[in-house]
Amino acid sequence: MSKYHVTTTINGDEVDFTCYADQTLLEVLREDLNMTGTKNGCGSGDCGACTVIVNGRPVNACLVLGAELDGANIETIEGMSTGTELHPLQQKFLDHAALQCGICTPGFLNMAKALLEKNPEPTETEVRYALAGNLCRCTGYDKIVRAVLDAAAEMRESTS
Amino acid sequence: MRYEAPETIEAAVALLAAAGKTARVFAGGTDLIIQIKEEMIEPGMLVDIKKIKETREVILDDDEIRIGASVTGAELGENKELKKLFPGVVEAVQLIGSDQVQGRATIGGNFCNASPAADSVPALIASGAKAVVAGPNGTRTAAVEDLLIKPGQLSLAPGELIISFCLSRPPKNTGDAYLRFIPRSEMDIAVVGAGVSVTLNPDGTCAAARVALGAVAPTARLVEQAPDILLGKELDERVLAELAAAASATCQPINDKRGTIKFRTSVAGVLACRAIKIAWERAEKN
Numbered sequence: 001m002s003k004y005h006v007t008t009t010i011n012g013d014e015v016d017f018t019c020y021a022d023q024t025l026l027e028v029l030r031e032d033l034n035m036t037g038t039k040n041g042c043g044s045g046d047c048g049a050c051t052v053i054v055n056g057r058p059v060n061a062c063l064v065l066g067a068e069l070d071g072a073n074i075e076t077i078e079g080m081s082t083g084t085e086l087h088p089l090q091q092k093f094l095d096h097a098a099l100q101c102g103i104c105t106p107g108f109l110n111m112a113k114a115l116l117e118k119n120p121e122p123t124e125t126e127v128r129y130a131l132a133g134n135l136c137r138c139t140g141y142d143k144i145v146r147a148v149l150d151a152a153a154e155m156r157e158s159t160s
Numbered sequence: 161m162r163y164e165a166p167e168t169i170e171a172a173v174a175l176l177a178a179a180g181k182t183a184r185v186f187a188g189g190t191d192l193i194i195q196i197k198e199e200m201i202e203p204g205m206l207v208d209i210k211k212i213k214e215t216r217e218v219i220l221d222d223d224e225i226r227i228g229a230s231v232t233g234a235e236l237g238e239n240k241e242l243k244k245l246f247p248g249v250v251e252a253v254q255l256i257g258s259d260q261v262q263g264r265a266t267i268g269g270n271f272c273n274a275s276p277a278a279d280s281v282p283a284l285i286a287s288g289a290k291a292v293v294a295g296p297n298g299t300r301t302a303a304v305e306d307l308l309i310k311p312g313q314l315s316l317a318p319g320e321l322i323i324s325f326c327l328s329r330p331p332k333n334t335g336d337a338y339l340r341f342i343p344r345s346e347m348d349i350a351v352v353g354a355g356v357s358v359t360l361n362p363d364g365t366c367a368a369a370r371v372a373l374g375a376v377a378p379t380a381r382l383v384e385q386a387p388d389i390l391l392g393k394e395l396d397e398r399v400l401a402e403l404a405a406a407a408s409a410t411c412q413p414i415n416d417k418r419g420t421i422k423f424r425t426s427v428a429g430v431l432a433c434r435a436i437k438i439a440w441e442r443a444e445k446n
Contacts, residue, residue: 021163057263067163133258
């Protein structure tokens, strides 16, 4: 089976990789690029644990092929903080104890980041709908929703 | 497996025709990648059609609307003008999956996956959509309902692929709507889906109507009797009862974990009536 050479930008850096036609972005990230921050949950687009942002849109990395990403701009959890300074969403997840085992957290954070870029002042209902494709089996959603709303408020303050 | 991403329709057709049954058309991948990973299918080649301009465009001409097959749900939802013309079609596509899935899943893929419960299909049928099909013998158009054969199968010849969906610009006082029943508020597969498009006369009676149902038969189905019941009529209780009966009579559902035959048959009538009320209200305002 032949391999495909793909040039992408991941978290601002140019990253080249080669992959087989049936390799997903999730597999490329975790197995070839050693970027294990993106988690593998269901592998079928149901749980949202592998949510990353491709060309500005949140997607399930398990439902994207590596081979189709030539020229794509990819954002993963590894690029969310600025050095050691956490993104407001990351800090608020800590403050609100919006995680336990942490497997779902990178996906929730990316999804919430994509939501707040599109809608800086979401209602609670909008947050819940936007996060409907992300499953958490330990903390419960309430703390996550509160963390996102709190981060949104803080991010609005800091930009105003 | 090979991966190809042709930039023209001709190149895609040539690849598909040469590869025969082992090639699969690839767009958003939200169904196909799962089928590959679960070893339900083993394609020798994926032909990614997202680099073909005609599959990526939404063209709003004076008389005709064209929606490219590989336009995603998220993109359709952001197209305000299309949403104004065909709110039912756009709402139906936007019901598919999470926001992550919306960023990838395409209207053509939802159609070509040929699930009886596909949300976009009753809405496309109700709005009179035609599929533009390219193949080794050139391009043809076909009413979308005529391409549906059975679960997982469309009436496409080897080498053929769907490029876009074509809709007539709605006449004045036309409205469409799509509703589905699921036992939760989001993230589920239709137990019943109902798409409706109506056009009203200046006196407020029905000038044209199409009603289609999903998830209640091996393919989405047009309610053939709907025009007979509705044309020239106002939307009163008697007309609604007749429509509900006709919708239920169109059903040929299965029992499964999502719903029983009896439940689906009954809900089809209820949903058709609820959807036509929304479509009618929209038609009055357009």
